Amino acid sequence: MKFRSTLPVIVALVLSACSSQRDVADGSFDYLDALELEPLVLPEDMSMQNRRTRFLLPEPPQVDEPLLGTDLTIRPPRQIIPIAPGSRIEESVTESRIYFDSVEGIDDLKRWIWDQMIVVSENFETDFEADFDQGTITTERFRILQSSRAKPGFLNRIRRERVVSESEQAFELKLTVAAHGRSAALETVAVNPEWYVNDSRELNPLLLGRSLESLVLNRIATHLNRSYRLDRAQYTRDSIEIGTGETRIGDAALTMGADFNSVWVLLPGVFSELSITVNDLNQGEGLYFVTYSPQQSRLGRLAFWRRGPQGPLELRNNTEIEFSVEEYDGVVYLAPRIDGEALSAEAIERWVPYFADAFRAQRDL
Secondary structure (H helix, E strand, C coil), X not given: CHHHHXXXXXXXXXXXXHHCCCCCCCCCCHHHHCCCCCCCCXXXXXXXXXXXXXXXXXXXXXXXXXXXXXXXXCCCCCCCCCCCCCEECCCCCCCCEEEEECCCCCCCHHHXXXXXXXXXXHHCCCCEEEECCCCEEEECCEEEEEEEEECCCHHHHHHCCEEEEEEEEEEEEEEEECCCCCEEEEEXXXXXXXXXXXXXXXXXXXXXXXXXXXXXXXXHHHHHHHHHHHHHHHHHHHHCCEEEEECCCCCEEEEECCCHXXXXXXXXXHHHHCCEEEEEEECCCCEXXXXXXXXXXXXXXXXXXXXXXXXXXXXXXCEEEEEEEEEECCEEEEEEEECCEECCHHHHHHHHHHHHHHHHHXXXX
16 A cells, blocks of 8 residues: 555656756857947048848849749759850859850950841841940840740640740840950840730749840850851861871871861761761760661662672671761771771771772861
């Protein structure tokens, strides 16, 4: 009986002991005794630097019924990609702007950029005003299709109803070129962008203006990159000379005084001239996997008894070749291997006139 009477008392003591335990912060509490200082007073000949506004978040517009959940459109901002030769962006700049430096093969930097600004503006199929001397282009307001998706619901799918999202805006482009003409900056501003869904005005997605500006700059950069590659390829067609040499690992190779990209884009046409079929390629590794097939007719392909050397390259029909393409010291090396074995220098020497004719044949394309 004594045990039963004392048990509640013991339990109560244990619980009270547990409840009395609490975590206490370690360290000094001297900061509680710190004195409050007077506001900082600047001397008369000093001025306080203005607060930087780069990282301030924009105030959302006041609406009666705020959008929540799936009703709120959140789109990741489109990034500016400086893919044009000599182009770059600066992280500290908040405007939509690409910087350009003159590169080999570009004699008139302003004209080179301006021509592609005109091309992109014309592709928008809207009216615009262009001033070459000032480096400015201003478009009229127009719409860009941003997305089109099937409207949910069985009946909507039967009726082929769609949800069409468009942006409406004008663009102002400004090209500024340094006095020496070797560097430039291209800036784009989307003027009063608006968002429409099935022709109904909707709240703009976050960072819509920035995404539209990046769209224009990326299109111009893409056109510049393509224009530069085509110009370099044309230069290569007109001036390339074929010779022989050795790669860094000692393989016999055809040599060309040109850059890697120019030779790479011409090789499919060169191979076609020589009855070589491209099976696969890897530009990152600089490899072409091809098959030499000089017997193009159906009867020729069926003539399996004719397995001797064929065509100008003096190889058997359907011979598989691996071409490696390397550039160093301003020279491109085109080295063939068959069954993993490099060809002899004498064999490569016999190929020179045929490859030279095939490269020259690209001139009229």
